Amino acid sequence: MDNLKKIFDKLGSNVVTQARANLKKKKKGGGELDKSLKYKLKGKGIEFTLADYWEYVDAGVKGKGGTKAEEMGVKLKSPKPWKLKKVTNNKFKYRKDKPPFMAFNGWTIRKGIAPRDAKGKFMKRKSLLYAIANSVFHTGIETTHFFTDALDNEILRLGDDIGEAFALDLIDKMNIKSNNVTIT
Secondary structure (H helix, E strand, O other), rough: HHHHHHHHHHHHHHHHHHHHHHHHOOOOOOHHHHHHEEEEEEEOOOEEOOOOOOOHHHEEEOOOOHHHHHHHHHOOOOOOEEEOOOOOOOOOOOOOOEEEEEEHHHHHHEEEEEEOOOOOOOOOHHHHHHHHHHHHHHHHHHHOOHHHHHHHHHHHHHHHHHHHHHHHHHHHHHHEEOOOEEEE
């Protein structure tokens, strides 16, 4: 299986590189998700490891929607609706539970976002995190396909090489005797 392992190693390396480039293109690179993206050859296959939330970023999450006035418990004649992000799946959507506000703490620190009041004084970080979580709950998370596109593209690109490597490995494992042929 040496030929196939070489192709899987190339596949893994190319997918990780392309997925990271896709994240960067979508302005989501450099964070925990980017750093967690790895692969390793395992048995006769390949295994990719990513941060727990990768699928939400890849597939997107539909926001709850509604209006901003609704959120504050105010009745207006023409309330302003939340602008929903483009999500191309029905797999994930917010219904009742908002995302945990502390999940955005590292992101706000990396981005250098520090809340200030009208007088320029720093506000409590929890207020900012709650506002971000609330916004994500209503607007959703846009679909990126950062990983699935990278994997699909590389499998299509290396498809012939994978088939050839598999065939060569099978030929290497053939044991031909006068009355039978075995492949181990």
